[in-house]
Amino acid sequence: MTRHHQFGLDTFGDVTVGPDGELLTHAQVLRNVVDEAVLADRLGLDFFGVGEHHRHEFAISAPEVVLAAIASRTERIRLGSAVTVLSSDDPVRVYQRFATLDGLSGGRAEVILGRGSFIESFPLFGYELSQYQDLFEEKLNLFAALLPQEPVTWEGKLRSSLTDQLVYPRVEGGSLTTWVGVGGSPESVVRAANYGLPLVLAIIGGSPARFAPLAELYRKALAQFGHEPQPIAVHSPGIVADTDEEALETLWPHYEVIMNRIGRERGWGAVTRDHFESEASPHGALYAGSPETVAQKIAAALRVLGADRFDLKYSNGTLPHEAMMRSIELYATKVVPRVRELLAESGSEPGSTDAAAAEPREASAG
Known part of the structure; x- marks a missing residue:
């Protein structure tokens, strides 16, 4: 069996530095994100995802609004969240907002539901962290009940509770494309x-091969x-x-700042250049390098996981817009x-004849 792989981009709307080295405003970052998505669409990429955060380092707190702006300036690229923090939102309102985006974009909306890796949204919207797990369980259950577009x-x-409730607007394609984002549990x-929902593996550290058992468990x-x-x-990221x-x-000074800032909050030690280069090695989770190096690494990850799509989180801390x-x-x-060439050689992309699983390859230098 062969598969057609897809390739996308994700951003959290990280607040970046301008040519003068000063931080840009949140408003300018939002406008830059739209320009980045327009470029991705023009170049034929499959997906563009924006994260939801409620911190000063990130400009995007309302993904659907940003995605609607992008929809008005793009033609074919699919648009989604990366992720929507369902635990601190209302499932009906999330569904309505993405159903609206789907209509405006001509059926290109996707939502990736997750618990999020930051907790600022819980006190902001009046939720108790002690209910972190229960909130997501219950709200995902309700969201899944909305997907058939029948009375709930x-x-x-x-x-x-809801009794025989229909939710609007209706999705033209029959059902809203919905994924669940996970971090390794x-x-x-x-x-x-x-729930029979597609899976997004957020791999932000260590070898992607560590997640192969999780992919197999999912199947x-x-x-x-x-x-x-x-x-x-x-x-x-990469x-x-x-x-x-x-x-x-190019990446190191921006990576160091954001990782150390988050690390101080979470009790991690300072990030080192050795750790950075280890993550950028063939066995790490940072896809940083020349086109050949990054391609070899992505192909290896897709093969070892049996995955269908790769989304590069191309924004990294204060990395400038021009570099992105x-x-x-x-x-x-x-x-x-x-x-695609590498996957075709191993039989996992259309045009090949042998879909046997291949061992990950080492990334070439330079």
């Missing part, structure tokens, strides 16, 4: 499989729950430049075609 009768403990993987759980096979996507050295030297635009250009024009 539902009862929960943390939200008011077997319970989260099984939860996604239970087995889908079958046990009686669902059809569903796609798996991978989300990981940057593409003309050479490996340029990519690493160049990275997007190289990713779309050099990396993606090369990944």
